[in-house]
Amino acid sequence: MGSTRARIAVDAMGGDFAPVEIVLGSLRAQAELDADILLVGKPDQIQEALKHHSVPPGLEIVPTEDMVEMHEEPLTAIRRKPNASINVAMDLVRQGRADAVVSAGHSGAAMAAALLRLGRLPGIDRPAIGAVLPTMTAKPVLILDVGANVDCRPKFLEQFAVMGSVYSKYVLGIPEPKVGLLNIGEESSKGNDLAVRAHQMLQENSRIAFIGNAEGRDVLSGDFDVVVCDGFVGNVLLKFAEAVGSVMLQIVREELPQGLNGKLGTAMLKPNLRRIKQRMDHAEHGGALLLGVAGICIISHGSSQAPSIFNAIRMAKEAVDHGVLGRIRAQYESPELAVADGQSSLSRGGEQPESVE
Template identity: 75%
Template sequence: MGSTRERIAVDAMGGDHAPKEIVAGAVRAAEELDVQVLLVGQPQQIQSCLEEHGTTRNLEVVPAEEKIAMDEEAMGVRRKPKASINVAMDLVKQERADAVISAGHSGAVMASALLRLGRIKGIDRPAIGAMFPTLLAGKSVIILDVGANVDCRPRYLEQFALMGTVYSQYVLGIETPKVGLLNIGEESSKGNDLALKSYQLLEAHPAIPFVGNAEGRDVLSGEFDVIVCDGFVGNVLLKFAEAIGEVLLQITLEELPQGLRGQLGSAILKPNLRRIKQRIDHAEHGGGLLLGVDGICIISHGSSQAPSIFNAIRLAKDAIGHQVLQRIQSYYGQAAEQTRSSQ
C-alpha cells in the first residue's frame, strides 16, 4: 500500500458498541500513533461514523458484506466467509495488514484466526495473553491462557510459558522474566495432575526462566512477570479482575458520609477513583494478544469503547515493532531443526 507505517486491520463490526466506538478509537490511533488503519465492515455505516470525526487520515475502509453477531456460534465464521472478521484475517494472510483487532465474539475471532492464519509450527494450541496491573507502579504481569483453551495438557502450558517469556523479553523489555505456574500452593508437590506435570516440564525447560508456583495472592503482587494456567482458570481470573474496579468505586462512594460532606468528598475523589479503576480494569489495556497463531491478533473485550480500541491498536503496534511473531516462529523453527538433526 506504499506505506512504511504499521498496517492494522480492525473489525469495525465486532463488539457491543460497533461501529461507532470502534471507528472513534481507530481515528484517534491513526492520528496519534501514526499507523495505517484498515476499517473492515459495512462501508455506509463506517463512512457515517467517519463523517462525525471529519478525517480519513491514515484510514481506509475495506468492505465486508456480513458480520458475526455476539450471540452467534463461533463456527459461524465457516458459514459467513465474507464476515468482517474473516475479511480482516484475510488481509493479514495476504500481507496487506500486519495485525488484526476485533472486539467481536471472542470464540469466532479465535476460530477465524485458526482457519485463516493457522498455528505457528510447533505450537499445539494458541493462548490468549492478558496484561494485569500489579502493586508495583508501572509493572504488569502477562497471564496466559485466559480463555482460548478450557482443557489443557502439560505441554500446552509449557508452550504458553515460552511464548509469554518471548513477549515479556521483547515487548516489556524484561531480560530475564520470572515465570510462574498458577497453583494452590508454593510447594512443587501441590496441585492437580496438570499442575504437577506442568511444573516438571517448566522446571526442566532451558529457555523458560521458571521460578515456581504462583498462588492467587501472588498474581498482582509484582513478583512474577509471566503466569501460566489453563484457559478455564485464566478466564475466571480475568472476569473477576474486570469486576474489581467497578466494585471498588461503588463501595468507596457508598462509604462516603451523607449530606454536603459526602457530596464534596465524592466530587473530589471521583476523578482519582476512576483513574484507579482504569489502572486495574483489563479492558483499559486494549485486550489480549492471541499468541501461537501465524499472525498478530488482538482480541478486545466485547464492551470495548474508543479508548480500549486505541489501546488495542497500540498493543498491536508494539507487537509488530518488537517482532513477537517472528521471534516465536524462529524459536520453534530452530527447535524443529534440532529435532530433525538429532534423528
C-alpha cells in the first residue's frame, strides 16, 4: 500500500492561527513526509507566511479569495460561498487532484462541505468523527462519533463500529479490534433504548469483534480498541479527556523539583517527559477523521498550531496509504465488486455529491 505519493489539500485559512501556523505545519509535512501539500487559500496571505522560509519542492498554492468564518452557519456559508477555501479543498479531492483534506477551520462547515462535495460512501447513512485517544496500554482507542451526529439510530452506531474497526485494523495496526458500546453498565439490558437496541445489532454483526458495553472508566483502560456512541456523548467525552490530559501535563510541570538539582533532574527526565506529552497531548494526534464520506477528511482543533497540523497531515497520509475508503466500501459491497487490497475509485473521491440531510 502507499506506493504513490499522497497529495494532501490543506485549508490554509481555517483555524485560530491561520494561515501562519497552518503554513508552518504544512512546510514540515512537505519536507518530512512522503506527500505533496496543496495550500488552499488567499495567495497573498500564504505568500506572506512563506516568505521567511525555504519552500520545499512539491508544495503548491491553490488560490481562493473566500473562507468560512467561525461565526457563520455552516450549511448556509458553504452554499453561499462556493469558492471558500474548504469547498475548494473538497473539490480537489472530488476531481482527483488531491487524496485528502485537512482543515482546522469551522468543523461544521468541513463536514457539510464533505457531504455536499464528496457524498457518503455506499451503505453509510451518517458519517462519524473518530478521535484517537491514549490508553493505559501502548495501544490507543478510537472513539466515534465525537460530534457529527447528536442524535443517532442503532444502525448508525453499528456502521460506526464497522468503519472504526477498519481504521483501527489497517491504520492503527490492531489485528482484531475489540469493539465496545459506551454505556452506563456492563449488562446488555442497561442504558436507554438506543443503547439496548444497538447492543443487539452489534452482537449480531459478524464483521466486528464486539465484546460488550464499555463504561466510562473502561474507555481508556486499553480493553477496547473501538468505542462507539452518539455524537453528543462522544463530544463531551472527548473534551473531558482532552482537559484531563492538559491538567495532568500541567501537574507534572508544577511538581518537578525546583532549583539547580531540579534542573539537573528535569534534564535527565526529558526523554520520559517527551513521551508523556506524546501520549497525553491531543495536539500530538493532529485531529479527528471524518469516516463515511467519499474522501479522506481530517478535522483539526480550531486552536491547532504547526505541530498539530503536521500530525493531522500525517494522519491523512496514513489513511490514504492504507486504503481506508476502499476497505470500508468493501464491507458494504458484494465480494465480486470489492477490491482485494481495499483500493477503489473512492480513494480519490469517485462518488457524486449529495444533499446534507
